[in-house]
Amino acid sequence: MSVTAHDPNTSTTTSTSTTAPPRTRTRSRSWSRSRTLAEWRPEEPEFWERTGAAVARRNLFFSVLSEHIGFSVWSLWSVLVLFLGPEYHVDAAGKFILTAVPTAAGAALRLPYTTAVARFGGRNWTVASALLLLIPTVLTGVVLRPGVSYTTLLFLAVVAGVGGGNFASSMANINAFYPQRLKGWALGVNAGGGNLGVAVVQLVGLLILATAGAAHPRLLPLVYVPLIVLAALGAALRMDNFDAPEDRRHALRDVCREPHTWVMSVLYVGTFGSFIGFGFAFGQVLQVQFHQQFDTPVKAAYLTFLGPLLGSLVRPVGGRLADRWGGAAVTCWNFAAMALGAAVVLIASLRHSLPLFLTGFIALFVLSGIGNGSTYKMIPAIFQAKARAAVLTGADPAETERASQRRATALIGVAGAVGAFGGVLVNLAIRQSFLSVHNGNAAYVAFLACYSVCLALTWAVYLRRRGGPPRK
Incomplete structure (x- = not known):
């Protein structure tokens, strides 16, 4: 077994035996400016232990770094709206639009970003997508000042959406690096x-x-x-591309015909859509609904970060739980808890109880993070189960495994895009609720209904019939 590295600068190909000391070989390859891993077999235990794990961890680290900065740029306007005082002439409804617009733009970019990994290579696209983040940051740093038109603010918010695309390409890339048993944790x-x-x-x-x-x-x-410059440089020096001769052009089209694609997309609306929607809107909700307690932007900002922080930290926990107990089971119970959390938020709003309101919302952030991890574990499991069934009927194991990988990657992109639009719906629902009845109660009822539907859908499709595809 070997890992083949191709350096396009020299047009040479070298093969490294896995019997050689893995750390020495991995380190020597990592300093190469540009290379492609022509062979990658993470499901083979010997290959994984000797070579694969170290390479995968290195790529995971720099992928996380780039994606982390992408999320920060995507979320800029969740913070910038707190700076927009009376001199900017933007009311609360206008600020909710400014937080919804980058969410929508990022969601739309997730499909092309997913396919870009297969087309250009994971390392190459990570570098390019990181450098694209310079556009919204530099533009906003130059243009944003009192007196700027609302149209200009909308344009700046749209451009910040490029940060939302990074997630899809990063997840599609890392999905290919790890074996099935570790995908929940790695993703x-x-x-x-x-x-x-x-x-x-x-x-x-x-x-x-x-x-x-x-x-x-x-x-x-x-x-x-x-x-951003440091993240792009790190990806250029330390990440790897895959040599993917197989045809991936039709993978996206194939998964769009797969019913599980749309079921998983709905579930991801409930988990990631909640996380990103709440993350963008939470500061505004506190200022509008509890304006007496949060009469300055600083007071709201003291609490705004807490929910996204906890929701992010527990996301690997959701993946680990799914690795152990099955993605469908964890997701189902998680939606039940999210429905309870939405009920707590609604009761707190009706009673005007800030402590209870904060408790309910923080719980929703945490649960959305757990659900993010468990739903993404379900995606590769769907096609893994289909591949096993195809092998039993005589299909070629290697080809079915490759097809499973391609379709799982494509579904990650589709579900990520549709799920991100859930964040748009969260912001629009809260905005409309405040415009119509001057509080968020109608939106909180909608969230409760959404989580109940996702709970029923998860149970009906993946748990009601024992042995359904993505229980693991």
């Missing part, structure tokens, strides 16, 4: 580390509000410019 770590970008940008925003003051919003995006 959970990758996604959780990325999701932490939401909390971190809010902490950075809080620091700027508490020190420089609300008059200096442009400092926030400019902080990320050198970090």
